[in-house]
Amino acid sequence: MADAASRLANLAEELLGGPLPVRLRAWDGSEAGPAGAPVLILRDRRALRRMIWKPGELGVVRAWVAGELDVEGDLYEVLDRLSGLLWERDGDSPGLFAAARAPRLRAAARSLLRLAGPVPPPAPPAEEVRGRSGGRHTRRRDRQAISHHYDVGNEFYELVLGPSMVYSCAYWTPGGTLEEAQRDKLDLVARKLDLKEGDRLLDVGCGWGSMALHAAREYGARVVGVTLSREQATHARKRIAEEGLTDRIEIRVQDYRDVTDGPYDAISSIGMAEHVGAVQYREYADVLYGLLAPGGRLLNHQISRRPEPDEAAYAIDPFIDAYVFPDGELAPMGRTLTTLEDAGFEVRDVEALREHYALTLRRWVANLEADWDRAVRLVSPGRARVWRLYMAASAVSFERNRIGVNQFLAVKTPAPGTSGLPLRTRAWTEGTD
Known part of the structure; x- marks a missing residue:
């Protein structure tokens, strides 16, 4: 040999x-x-x-x-x-x-x-998802998929994400820190939604509560955050209590399809729609449209993929499906826009943030590598290797334009009437570089 x-x-x-x-x-x-x-x-x-x-x-x-x-x-x-x-x-x-x-x-x-050698390979590593039950994107199976990815320990996510606990693309300025870039992203979302004192905000896929906290603390919004992860909800509620905002923020372990207490003035969906799946995406858009008050705004922040020459041949990435986001699917940007419009939304703005996500992922990888031994203790050697590979490979994919990330600002426009957005300018960019 x-x-x-x-x-x-x-x-x-x-x-x-x-x-x-x-x-x-x-x-x-x-x-x-x-x-x-x-x-x-x-x-x-x-x-x-x-x-x-x-x-x-x-x-x-x-x-x-x-x-x-x-x-x-x-x-x-x-x-x-x-x-x-x-x-x-x-x-x-x-x-x-x-x-x-x-x-x-x-x-x-x-x-x-x-x-x-002639011996068959050993069994797949323990970190590979197993035992998925039911049809793809049923409520039960979605709970299983979310738990696989998010319920691996809040301490591990704190190590990777840093104090902001924001698990989505940051919004960078040259020389800025990860914390500053994540704060700026949350504020960009809030300004696009035109949040005001007393507005009702639904944060779909609220994670560890960062958007809810920012909207309530900085804009006086009343927020309902929903997640399928019990560990996320526990952590978010603890943060909210520590900041004295329990009277303004409610965190629920709830499927977005089961939210019935609209109307809301605004909805944020940041890094959540990737879990919805192609077969459910129209229902997702319909549900959010139905939960908004007339004139209400949706900010949908979502990873996209490049269109395939033969869309019927598109297959979910096997690594991501088996180890990272079970049943997660990416759609081309145009399909997302069309589906939102088919549901009744008026899409008023689309902003591409592809390069911003590559920078974000590199910072997360650096956090993981800097405290590698502790990361391994918190999860497992295999799980830490999964996260390092998927985040680094994703950074390269963003840099090579294999995938992108976009913010869609959509409005439930009253009929007849205007959208309520500025006539000529993007108000959320005023006073920024």
């Missing part, structure tokens, strides 16, 4: 029809690939077994989560160099995952199996 790295590199280059962009280090200590490049480490032959038995992204991720696959050097550089091979199609190149399913893999199968 000597010089496993050279044998692996030769097989990979044969499949890809070109040189590898990273250096390989195998379990026997051998190395191959371009000198000076970041190193992809296969610590154990089990990593190769996983990738052979589960060709594609999921096999690679299982090896990463189990600690059998690692990186020496800049993780972002490795992900950037591998993006074209792993996820993106460049001209006629099918990408590594497509190539791995091609007939030419069969020609290399014997060599790969000799390297990997």
